[in-house]
Amino acid sequence: MVSHRRTRRIAGAxxxxxxxxxxxxxxxxxxxxxxxxxxxxxxxxxxPAAMGKVTLHILDYFTGDPDNAWMKDVVKAFEKKYPNIxxxxxSLPWDQVMAALPLKLKSANPPDIVPANNGWQSLGTLVRxxxxxxxxxxxxxxxxxxxxxxxxxxxxxxxxxxxxxGTGSMFGAPVARxxxxxxxxxxxxxxxxxxxxxxxxxEFQAALAKAKADGIAPITVGTSDQVGxxxxxxxxxxxxxxxxxxxxxVYSQGKVKxxxxxxxxxxxxxxxxxxxxxxVKDYAGTAADDAAQSFVNGKGLFHFNYSGSLPFKxxxxxxxxxxxxxxxxxxxxVATASSATNFSIASKSKHSDAAAAFLDFAxxxxxxxxxxRHETMPLLHPDVKxxxxxxxxxxxxxxxxxxxxxxxxxxxxxxxxxxxxxxxxRAMQNTLAGKSTPxxxxxxxxxxxxxxxxxxxx
Amino acid sequence: MATLNESRASEAAAxxxxxxxxxxxxxxxxPRRTNRARSSSGRRRRWLGLVYLAPALLIYxxxxxxxxxxxxNLSFYHWDGITAATWAGVENYTDFFxxxxxxxxxxxxxxxxxxxxxxxxxxxxxxxxLTARKDTRGAGVYRWIxxxxxxxxxxxxxxxxxxxYAPDGPLNSVLSAFGLGGLTRGWLGDFTWALPALGxxxxxxxxxxxxxxxxxxxxxxxxxxxxxxxMDGAGPLREFFTVTLPGLRGQLAVALTLTLLGxxxxxxxxxxxxxxxxxxxxxxxxxxxxxxxxSNPDVGAACAIGVxxxxxxxxxxxxxxxxxxxxx
Numbered sequence: 001m002v003s004h005r006r007t008r009r010i011a012g013a014x015x016x017x018x019x020x021x022x023x024x025x026x027x028x029x030x031x032x033x034x035x036x037x038x039x040x041x042x043x044x045x046x047x048p049a050a051m052g053k054v055t056l057h058i059l060d061y062f063t064g065d066p067d068n069a070w071m072k073d074v075v076k077a078f079e080k081k082y083p084n085i086x087x088x089x090x091s092l093p094w095d096q097v098m099a100a101l102p103l104k105l106k107s108a109n110p111p112d113i114v115p116a117n118n119g120w121q122s123l124g125t126l127v128r129x130x131x132x133x134x135x136x137x138x139x140x141x142x143x144x145x146x147x148x149x150x151x152x153x154x155x156x157x158x159x160x161x162x163x164x165x166g167t168g169s170m171f172g173a174p175v176a177r178x179x180x181x182x183x184x185x186x187x188x189x190x191x192x193x194x195x196x197x198x199x200x201x202x203e204f205q206a207a208l209a210k211a212k213a214d215g216i217a218p219i220t221v222g223t224s225d226q227v228g229x230x231x232x233x234x235x236x237x238x239x240x241x242x243x244x245x246x247x248x249x250v251y252s253q254g255k256v257k258x259x260x261x262x263x264x265x266x267x268x269x270x271x272x273x274x275x276x277x278x279x280v281k282d283y284a285g286t287a288a289d290d291a292a293q294s295f296v297n298g299k300g301l302f303h304f305n306y307s308g309s310l311p312f313k314x315x316x317x318x319x320x321x322x323x324x325x326x327x328x329x330x331x332x333x334v335a336t337a338s339s340a341t342n343f344s345i346a347s348k349s350k351h352s353d354a355a356a357a358f359l360d361f362a363x364x365x366x367x368x369x370x371x372x373r374h375e376t377m378p379l380l381h382p383d384v385k386x387x388x389x390x391x392x393x394x395x396x397x398x399x400x401x402x403x404x405x406x407x408x409x410x411x412x413x414x415x416x417x418x419x420x421x422x423x424x425x426r427a428m429q430n431t432l433a434g435k436s437t438p439x440x441x442x443x444x445x446x447x448x449x450x451x452x453x454x455x456x457x458x
Numbered sequence: 459m460a461t462l463n464e465s466r467a468s469e470a471a472a473x474x475x476x477x478x479x480x481x482x483x484x485x486x487x488x489p490r491r492t493n494r495a496r497s498s499s500g501r502r503r504r505w506l507g508l509v510y511l512a513p514a515l516l517i518y519x520x521x522x523x524x525x526x527x528x529x530x531n532l533s534f535y536h537w538d539g540i541t542a543a544t545w546a547g548v549e550n551y552t553d554f555f556x557x558x559x560x561x562x563x564x565x566x567x568x569x570x571x572x573x574x575x576x577x578x579x580x581x582x583x584x585x586x587x588l589t590a591r592k593d594t595r596g597a598g599v600y601r602w603i604x605x606x607x608x609x610x611x612x613x614x615x616x617x618x619x620x621x622x623y624a625p626d627g628p629l630n631s632v633l634s635a636f637g638l639g640g641l642t643r644g645w646l647g648d649f650t651w652a653l654p655a656l657g658x659x660x661x662x663x664x665x666x667x668x669x670x671x672x673x674x675x676x677x678x679x680x681x682x683x684x685x686x687x688x689m690d691g692a693g694p695l696r697e698f699f700t701v702t703l704p705g706l707r708g709q710l711a712v713a714l715t716l717t718l719l720g721x722x723x724x725x726x727x728x729x730x731x732x733x734x735x736x737x738x739x740x741x742x743x744x745x746x747x748x749x750x751x752x753s754n755p756d757v758g759a760a761c762a763i764g765v766x767x768x769x770x771x772x773x774x775x776x777x778x779x780x781x782x783x784x785x786x
Binding site: 028095098099102121125126128129131223224225226281282283284285286287290418419422425426427429430433435 | 731
């Protein structure tokens with residue numbers, strides 16, 4: 001009796017569920033835009049002063065300083081220059097932006113400017129869905145194709161059908177601030193082992209060996225939360241592989257395999273560092289942030305990280321410096337680098353002219369100068385100089401200038417596919433722990449890339 | 459699919475509420491009994507009740523049932539969340555048998571069931587049995603301390619345990635102090651130890667709830683039963699099995715339901731400490747779900763995982779209810 005009644009109750013509970021399923025039975029994703037990604041024909045307006053009264057809505061992920069302080073200043077400067085344009089910012093943490101972006105862009109009133117992340121995980125999918133604007137007309141009008149280095153420009157390009165990255169039309173624009181992977185060093189410890197700032201890959205290796213022999217941890221790194229692995233790994237790849245091959249592989253143009261990028265050599269070199277004891281003890285059980293903190297506390301000679309991401313207390317950075325890992329072939333150093341954000345314009349934006357004017361301003365020399373004032377790395381304007389009195393920041397600005405002038409940046413390898421970052425992190429942890437070979441990492445990445453290229457063809 | 463899982467949790471909480479209330483003082487009738495007691499003449503009044511309930515039901519349908527239905531629907535598609543979806547049939551479901559990561563995650567769930575459910579229940583039962591028959595001094599403080607993890611948010615719990623297991627953390631310090639320096643390691647970065655380490659953190663988190671449930675339940679067992687058992691010459695063990703355990707059947711059902719669902723859905727502590735690593739050694743279905751839904755846009759696959767988790771949770775809670783009712 002009891003069980004009979006319960007059956008009825010379950011059926012009662014499931015009926016509305018099934019009904020809801022039927023109600024929702026339409027195919028998902030079909031009520032979106034049909035993707036017309038060609039650049040709109042006709043002239044575009046480039047004089048913001050003549051655009052009348054406009055309110056621009058910007059979504060960004062600049063929640064902490066100096067990011068937030070910089071963005072605030074850029075907005076203030078823009079509004080001062082064009083009093084007819086008002087800007088309303090909405091800042092959310094990174095993962096919230098990424099999770100909410102598709103829905104926001106599909107809504108009737110999307111933000112005009114959005115920070116779609118480069119690569120296939122975010123921007124690529126949004127292009128395929130026709131949710132972000134083709135900026136080619138603005139690029140022509142503002143001369144972006146001439147003023148931005150090719151290597152940075154490619155990071156914001158997709159073919160209009162959304163099947164190729166790194167070529168075709170601009171669907172986003174860089175801002176005048178860089179985010180790149182570099183090597184930090186501890187000045188006192190470098191002096192202690194009697195070494196100078198490494199100018200060659202061999203000198204870097206020698207410094208590692210010397211530090212180890214002197215009982216100093218050569219590299220502080222923490223991999224327990226799957227964050228810290230790619231910084232040293234990508235640096236090694238940039239030092240060991242060819243710049244063009246890395247870019248071509250990321251842009252999935254089909255001709256280049258991951259085995260040609262220097263990635264296999266980088267995995268092996270990283271494994272060798274681990275085997276030789278160059279990585280700080282217990283790196284596998286340490287979180288990346290804790291490793292950064294212990295480096296700042298003087299617990300290691302070198303540390304790989306993104307520019308401007310170490311937790312220095314005021315004045316503490318004086319004891320540190322930075323450089324890009326020298327290449328084995330002695331060529332110009334190549335860095336995994338991009339703009340601090342990609343800014344795209346929503347397809348449904350009603351003020352795309354004003355939005356493009358803001359994009360141009362955010363990439364301007366004035367914006368780069370504001371970046372430097374907040375001690376964050378500039379991009380696109382190699383002539384912008386660092387203020388005196390902060391040697392680490394001077395190194396950073398010099399690196400940014402060099403990368404901008406020489407065009408020696410490569411995109412982040414994990415932009416290749418939506419799952420690449422996960423794949424590399426997992427496989428690398430297995431290999432570093434001796435559970436698999438370096439070849440397994442390369443195979444896993446290759447499999448990931450091949451599967452994604454196949455899915456793009458669908 | 460998160461909503462579907464949360465709905466399970468809230469239902470479980472609803473199950474818990476009357477039981478804990480009854481544990482507090484005078485025995486409160488469970489809703490089931492009240493139903494049975496109702497005469498058929500009250501049928502009209504029951505419809506009136508439904509009218510009162512309608513606004514709540516409507517909201518429930520909108521925020522729970524409708525999204526759940528959409529989730530079920532989505533689980534039959536390949537969808538990146540933006541472009542048009544393609545029909546997948548049951549492909550997203552067969553992943554459970556073919557995708558090695560997902561298979562491994564299911565295995566970890568079984569492991570977590572031991573640490574998140576069986577261990578806390580056994581420990582909670584033991585401590586209730588030890589304190590049930592006499593007023594231990596400071597029992598209140600003792601219970602409060604053990605119950606503390608229930609008050610903390612999962613984010614705090616994760617940070618605390620991350621620190622405890624850190625290479626220079628308290629656990630390794632204690633081991634070194636006892637001359638066991640050879641055993642120290644970065645616990646959360648160790649392929650062998652990361653999973654049990656997180657399991658123990660889960661045991662710590664769930665133990666307090668079980669203990670408080672059982673302790674409160676034990677206070678409700680009439681003293682006469684214990685006296686009678688003693689008259690018959692029962693020792694403490696016998697007393698436990700003939701009086702305490704049967705007296706706690708209701709609480710046991712609640713504790714099992716809550717902790718089993720917790721083990722099946724475990725996400726926060728893993729995500730905030732290891733993200734499923736090192737490698738995939740601590741990955742759980744919920745972590746795979748989250749990654750597929752938000753990091754790598756494969757919404758259909760994420761929904762299928764959610765649907766399976768919800769169905770398993772439903773079956774488990776029904777099984778627990780059925781078992782606890784016994785010959786009722």
